[in-house]
Amino acid sequence: MPRRKDFKKVLMIGSGPIVIGQACEFDYSGSQACKALREEGYFTILVNSNPATIMTDPGMADVTYIEPLNVDILTKIIAKERPDALLPTLGGQTALNLAFFLMKQGVLKKYKVESIGASVEAIACAEDRDLFKQAMQEIGVDMPKSGIARSVKEGMKIGLEIGFPLILRPAYCLGGSGGGIAYNQEELETLLSKGIQTSPVHQVLVEQSVLGWKEIEFEVMRDCVDNVIMITSMENIDPMGVHTGDSIVVAPAQTLTLQEYTDFVYLCKKIIRKIGISGGGANIQFGQNPDNGKIVIIEVNPRLSRSSALASKATGFPIARVATKLAVGLTLPEVMNQVTGKTTSFFEPTIDYCVFKICRFTFEKFPHAERALNTSMKAVGEAMSIGRNFKEALQKGIRSLEIKRFGFGADGKDKITDAMLKNPDALLFKQIEDKIRIPNDERLFYLRYALKAGLSIDEIFALSRIDRWFLQNMKQLVELEEKIKQYRNELVDEEPKMPAELLTQAKADGFSDIQLAFLLNTKEAKVKQLRKKSSVKPAYKLVDTCAGEFNAKQPYFYSTQETKDEARPSKNKKVVILGGGPNRIGQGIEFDYCCCHAAYALKEEGVDSVMVNCNPETVSTDYDTSDRLYFEPLTFEDIMNILEVEKPLGVIVQFGGQTPINLAVALRAAGVNILGTSSENIDIAEDRKRFKQLIDKLGLLQPNSGTVFTFAEAQKVARDIGYPVLVRPSYVLGGRAMEIVYEEELLEKFIQEAAEVSGEHPILIDKFLEDAIEVDVDLIGDGETFVIGGILEHIEQAGVHSGDAAMSLPTHTLGPDILKKLREASYRLAKELNIIGLMNVQYAVKDAKVYVLEVNPRASRTVPLVSKVIGVPLAKLATKVMLGKKLKDLGFTEEVIPPYVAVKESVFPFNRFPGVDVMLGPEMKSTGEVLGIDMDFASAYIKSQIAAGQKVPKSGNVFISVHDRDKRDIAFIAKKLKDLGFNIFASSGTASVLEKNNIPAKVLPKINEGRPNILDLMKDGKIQMVINTPSGRIPRQDEVKIRSQVVLYNIPYTTTIFGAQATVNGIEMLIKKDLGVKSLQEYHKMKCKKVK
């Protein structure tokens, strides 16, 4: 049926900031949807608060709003734009929930907006636990026994009837947040009160545990004439009990019989029809008892999901694009399959390889967090790998994760050595068993230890409930490892010796050069030579949706060990772009944005783009972003193999974050042409000593510093430069193990921590400039012309990692003298480093002096948001510059100062790690960002806070407790709050300061000294905001408790005095006037100031 003509304007809601459970997969699906809508000629309006996305690029939709995602703001946008339809299925749970609440509050009806893709009835049926349960009963689909609790009491009754263990799932929560497994009454009570609190509708499903059952997922699509297709099945290696977002997943399912598969398909069709999705897709999760095949349904997501992004990338089937076309009334047979170029989307993809998804965790950032995995998702990113067998996919998957592991162990990085495993003592056995029994991020490696320690497959199955088929495959890898080890130290003329046949088998089973080098006791380069000599090289095979049945037009590639290479290197000029790999804290969607822009720029310049990446959530791994895509791990070996096939004129390493930068030296040494700023100059910027010389030469300032290896050296340096000092390891991402040390007593502990992370590199000690203002400058250069993209002023004082700090563009407190100094310093650095491409400089401003903290000769995290605020695509320009174009010719020669204000705020995953302190410091902890834009700073700031999920209050009670050095500033803030009508509660110390300033405050007792204390008040919902600045590096127990509770009860909080100031000013603005909405396109039409 042709597309619907009864509507013209479609509103799309994005998923907001990157958080655990909602990552860049929704940028991928949203971007595909935008393209699909415009292809069909619809006027598209997009709303998303996340500026780092491709979808919010001004060209993606007709009208783009970077505004907070809540009912209030969306209502305003709907009233202004008057869309005919709303497409809520591509923006994750956020968009789906918003659509539901817009319906509930009558907004959709009032403005005559139809929800397409999934009707509000369908959303309700899938998301409302009661309705869903009833629907499943009606079609005879079994569910685990359960009941819905609206109170703790009700939940306890249901739970005790069903019996332990129990699974708790709060309704309308993404990524299972607030859920968990209860093994006893006490745990049940705790989880219930937490879950009821977390759920926006205050409902928790209390459910019979199907722990240890198989978890099987299907991606299903249905169109308006009831054509239903299965995109793929997926099998979780971690059985039920681990959130699917944290599970290792394979596609297709490996251990289902045809009959079981058919039965699942039958259920999927029944379910998608019952839910009523008639123009879109759904992800359906089942549990299956491995002992008798009994099937229960776990949940249905009536929308694009993380799993559907994975299914898309695993099969080549663009689910988001097709779902969008179905949403506007087209049928599957009408939508072409662009990968084959011949067939339509009405078919079921079939694959001739094995796909492996593995998750990236960041427990090292939250050392106090529980590492055990459960039904609340904790992973921050994922990697996908493809192989011709499970073993190859597994090993490639592990090395795709970039956790410094290069396969299934045997890479020299194993915590438990072979020698220890030969004669394991009882203690070691216990440790291994525990690590296998309780799911955790290291379980995979412990499975190997278990196999090596002699545990049988059945014993490991009994402990882990991981299917024996997977375990047996792992065992084969361990056996092969032993076979390879027989050739250890058998050097012929110093070259390793190993039969070509065994080498081929090792490669076919995914062993990396690094693993082989470790097993053969030689170097990676020697293994590479051996490969060359034995002519063992990878073949590239296709992801073509059809297992080779058709000659695909637009496939993508993966490496394997086979007889025929199907790579299709073109004869055109081409450039390889190295992507950023799995999302992690410090490296995420911002870099993917830059990589995509590099591909777009290359296309515009008529150069073939070749993308290498392994993150299935991204736009960069979409089949039509680049000319050729290699779905491969980002390691030296894997990249070199691709370069040997493609022979590009150069490689772009500036855009993928730290991953490609870390590889730059090795690639350069291997003779690879790195485009842009020379690797010599990259080295000057990255090498501390050479960088210091540069700073001295340019007459710039740097905080005093020293490099040390030992505590004794550190002591001396710290005394020389004076406390406080900033301690940091070299070559790390996101400020890993960085600390501010105020006194010598604490130095030793942090030096130890830093030394562990730093490895053979020195530890850096800088003078810490207390209360300085930090500034980020993004700059672009072509070797001749250098132009500042943006100067961003941090809101929080120095000491908060720039990835976590809120920032304002343009700056809002810096005077013209300082700005002049900042500009001068930036241009001189850029000239001296002969920057070709992008550069980011971090400064600290103190006492009217400008100190250079750091220079990064690459795209920074702020490039996407700066590009959007100033309306200039910096990454695209940088790519063109790297190809030899000049900024003059590209028309960008002057810094742009917008007449409006944009404030970036960061979003943190603290709610996933209960009990973790929410204090900010030099180690980055945020997962995502939002942008607030308005005509004045206060409004922009408060928008950023609302967008970041803070429930900013307009009245009520505020609790204040601050560090001594903040007590001067707090008086003004408290006074203002009082004037705005808030009641003040305070700790005794803070209260006495306030009283001296004539601000009455109610004193609350310390937590252990009386009740009701602050915790009680928060629990009772009597506190609407908390201002608490930490009292020192080792926080007091009271503070930690308060700060972890604010997260639990989702109370707005701020931990810095400057943040508090900005928030209170924003609240004042909020009380005075209503927040308005304006599209990016409207902002860009305003006249900008230019600075020569």
Place this chain on the structure above:
Amino acid sequence: MKAILCLEDGKSFNAESDLEAECFGEVIINTAVVGYQEMITDPANAGKILVFTYPLIGNYGCAPKFSESTKVWVSGLVMKEKSKMYSNWQAESSLDDFLKAHKKPAIYNLDTRTLTVYLREKGPLIGIISTLEFDPQKLLDKINKFKQQPIKTKLAEVSVQKLYSLGKARGAKIAVLDLGVTSGLMRQLETLGFSLTVFPYNASAKQILGSKPKGLVLSSGPENDCGLETVAQNIKPLIGKLPLLGVATGGQVLAKALGVQLIRLKFGHRGVNYPIARPGTFKGEITVQNHAYVLDNNSLHKIKEIKVTAYNLNDHTIEEIESKKLKMIAVAYNPVSAGFNQASAILIKFSKLLGLPKGRQARR
């Protein structure tokens, strides 16, 4: 041990085998991910060398209840990786043991994707699997010798020898002409509550009518078999007399009986993901297919009573024809169960052609 697959045009592929073996057959490709046991026991694949595009085979083992017949009919299996273990609660043996019991060779570690792409481009080829002979010329000689063997019908092997009955004794009586029927089809007919009489492939129209059936189902089976012409002649008198359903090869036989020609595709439809669509609508179905021959459009158009009711969306070949007047349906795809032993839609449609009194209507 080392093994080889050599094609009649001289192209060969190295592989490995656990058993000594030598076998011949047309090399066919199936793109399904699951269902290896069903495929190899389906009489329709008799005498073929079957290649799985999915690289991991044997994962969930074998169990007698999954067999489509009592024998393994393919002459050999070709796969990328033969699973060293199986894991499923229903499994009773490994694929290896199952094949050993049926004395059928499986070769593995072969670049099945390259083989698939090769056959896609070259069209149908005969091949030999061997662990004994590796000399290219000698292998080709063997293939030529195989090709020169007198052509015999496989129907005699795959079909029952004597008529037998099963299903509900009190159900509506349906005759099944066994051209290599699968237990999957029989199960569905039983689910519909029929009383079934299964006839050998060479049964005459008179014999069939003699059992007083309400309708006749012509089963799937080996395609392009030399015996099918006779079958078509045998059943020709039944057209218009009895509601008829032809399934896969059975459908081709029906078409032949009507005078429709068959055409060979360069690359057969073999897999579980084939879309068919109803002419003039956007509605279709995903079907399981296993055929290399399709009905010729031109010769079909000459028969006025026949309407095309579904075509393959990928290459627009005919997948389903129907005649209301003649009360007959022929499908090129395999009407497999929709799950939980539910009968497929076309069987239900057929049951409605039978003119049964209400209450005896087939149950869904």
